[in-house]
Amino acid sequence: xxxxxxxxxxxxxxxxxxxxxxxxxxRPAVGNALDATMRRELLAAVRRAHHERDTVRAVLITAxxxxxxxxxxxxxxxRALEQQPSSAFATVAGExxxxxxxxxxxxxxxxAAVEGACVGAGLGxxxxxxxxxASESAAFATAFTGIGLAADTGLSASLSRAIGESRAGxxxxxxxxxxxxxALAWGLVHRVVREGTAATEAxxxxxxxxxxxxxxxxxxxxxxxGSGAQASLDHVLECEASAQSRLGTTEDHLLAVxxxxxxxxxxxxxx
Numbered sequence: 001x002x003x004x005x006x007x008x009x010x011x012x013x014x015x016x017x018x019x020x021x022x023x024x025x026x027r028p029a030v031g032n033a034l035d036a037t038m039r040r041e042l043l044a045a046v047r048r049a050h051h052e053r054d055t056v057r058a059v060l061i062t063a064x065x066x067x068x069x070x071x072x073x074x075x076x077x078x079r080a081l082e083q084q085p086s087s088a089f090a091t092v093a094g095e096x097x098x099x100x101x102x103x104x105x106x107x108x109x110x111x112a113a114v115e116g117a118c119v120g121a122g123l124g125x126x127x128x129x130x131x132x133x134a135s136e137s138a139a140f141a142t143a144f145t146g147i148g149l150a151a152d153t154g155l156s157a158s159l160s161r162a163i164g165e166s167r168a169g170x171x172x173x174x175x176x177x178x179x180x181x182x183a184l185a186w187g188l189v190h191r192v193v194r195e196g197t198a199a200t201e202a203x204x205x206x207x208x209x210x211x212x213x214x215x216x217x218x219x220x221x222x223x224x225x226g227s228g229a230q231a232s233l234d235h236v237l238e239c240e241a242s243a244q245s246r247l248g249t250t251e252d253h254l255l256a257v258x259x260x261x262x263x264x265x266x267x268x269x270x271x
Contacts, residue, residue: 011026012044013026018207019055020210021058022203023046023049023059023062024063025061026064028065031070031117032070033073035073036091036095042099046103050107058207058210059109060203061112063113065116067117068115069125070122071119071123072091096152100153103129107221111130111132112131116138116139117139118141119143124158128154131205132189134184135196136195138183138198140171141178142159142172142175156172163187214268215250215252216252222239252266255267
């Protein structure tokens with residue numbers, strides 16, 4: 001259903017639906033471009049989800065309007081270049097980096113629902129999620145070199161990790177725009193759904209994750225993030241052994257083994 005941009009509260013929404021924290025970008029009239037207010041409220045929402053992890057077992061990032069996020073608000077950036085050129089890029093280290101770090105440090109599984117444009121810092125945010133559900137209208141691009149810049153929001157690492165250096169190079173150096181079909185084939189997204197249904201489908205996925213073994217999910221997230229191409233096999237094996245040892249003493253594991261032997265469906269409580 002179409003949303004009248006004038007009726008949408010400006011900023012970032014946060015609500016809890018069962019065990020899922022729904023973080024919603026609410027600036028649809030400008031493609032959810034990230035200005036100072038959006039950046040500040042988004043960081044606060046992510047930190048709140050982390051703080052409330054006893055009851056928040058999964059996180060969904062979604063957006064109002066036809067676009068997920070077109071990245072930095074360039075009008076705001078242009079004003080900064082004109083008024084305070086020496087500090088115009090302080091937002092990268094001072095605001096974007098803490099936001100990406102906070103998203104990466106979330107122990108809960110994170111799902112992003114992507115409709116329409118997912119560009120620049122918006123793509124960086126989406127790649128901080130563990131799973132991305134994209135609609136058929138989704139389109140992904142970096143856009144940085146098109147305005148004479150390189151990369152931020154962790155994209156120089158996260159994009160090449162997701163799709164490989166050659167394809168990431170095409171997106172950065174040639175400005176390639178990737179549609180939903182290629183994004184799925186390349187592994188950039190987990191699932192492609194009908195236009196207008198990404199949020200609903202992603203919420204169902206987040207709810208499924210919220211009912212799962214969240215302690216195990218947190219360990220898996222750490223293992224996946226730490227086992228890149230530069231990690232040695234010895235390091236990976238050591239990290240896996242440590243994770244299994246920690247999980248082996250949890251109530252979730254012990255009761256799940258009992259349920260398996262009794263041919264019952266396990267219930268996970270995050271303990």
